Amino acid sequence: MTLAGLTAALASPALAQEEPPPVAAGSWVFGVGAATDNRSKDVSKSDGNPYVWGLAEWSSADGAFYAGSAFETVRSNGSELEASVFAGWRPQVMGFDLDLNVEHKWLIDANPGADDDAFELTADVMRSIGPVEGRLRLQHTPDGVGAREAWTWYEAQVSWDQTPTWSWSAAVGQREQEVGIDYVGWNVGATWRLSDRFELDGRWHDTDVDGSMAVGDDETYEGRFVIGLSAFF
Template sequence: MNWATGRVLAIVTAFTFLPASELHAQQIWKWSGQIGAASEGVSKDVAETAGRGQLRGAVEAAYGPVFLGASLRNLHEGPDVDSQQEYVLGTRGKLAGFDLSFSGGYKIKGNAPSGFDANFVEFEGTIARTLSSGTTLRLTDVYTADAPGPARRDNFLEFGVAQVIDKHWSVSGAVAARTITPKSDYTGMNIGVSYALRPKTSIDLRYYDTNQHDFGNDFKSRLVVAVTQGF
């Protein structure tokens, strides 16, 4: 069992011991979603729309600690891949003051050329804690054993910090390490500020960079503005 799988299993085990009151409280379906637009699409600190804008939409249905989700966004990866669909099943809850979540997602690269490995499963686990000062500390691990394209194992480990300033303003940042087989590892970072225009409407200005500019333009620094509307 590799180190990434061990962390995933640890998160799953933690949910096994959640108190019954957490697991069974208010068992009704709750629906939510969001739509968003960004000056450029970025995933795991790397550009995914080659300097073009991005539109995305997502919906989620939660029943107690279990949630189902679906999302769609445009991409520009090479001459063909133009979108990505995601279908997610997961669980979330609290344990000893920590917010825990774990999910598995089936993801599809749209309009992929013949022979391209466009379908893959990705697992994500997060542990977070919000302090009385309004500071949130977060550790997220994203892992797949069969990444799209020529890659195979892909693990993205990120530590993030967010600070609420007031009812409108917040700042956040994160550092991450990504390990990919065949080897094309890099470290990344982002830092930005968000402003809540309305309770479910926000605008975010964020700077991204990696330590591997030699990998190509997608790995170079960039400034991205994004607007999100929840419902």
């Protein structure tokens, strides 16, 4: 068999010298959306006002590596727009899905002298059993935007795909801050996949922060039901 293969290769030099197939270049995903409040870690980044967001993300052919940029409207330190760039790695380890990423955020046109940028590190560990998925999240920044300095966020989430288009999820987390209020936050809600591209989410967000601790009309920590629409292309 070896002799026959060698003879065939010598008889067909053009086939023997063919170039290897091209390596897949990866793919892009683009997303846009809007919601009645910009909630992050169960507190408002838009002082209870509606917001819009968008992102562009590139993933490697095997889906393990990704990078991109994003924006969202906020109300923070005089800024109404936050922009970011991010990169991450999604390996699988012993049956668990991991998502490890770093993100650099900027507040556009923030007040003069305000600390308008921050690095945010995120580590997710996920495991699915049938229609149920559990996720543990750890987030940390050594120096937050504005007056905030280092903070850490711990969160546990569980979700259930009731049907191919309808899912429920709930999460509870704790935020520890060097400058700012330490609090526990939680959310519960449902997501409706309207199509392959569109999702509608309804969710209640709340914290254990007493309303008397808010400043003026600040609605940062107040509980609120949020409705959001997302589209991906």
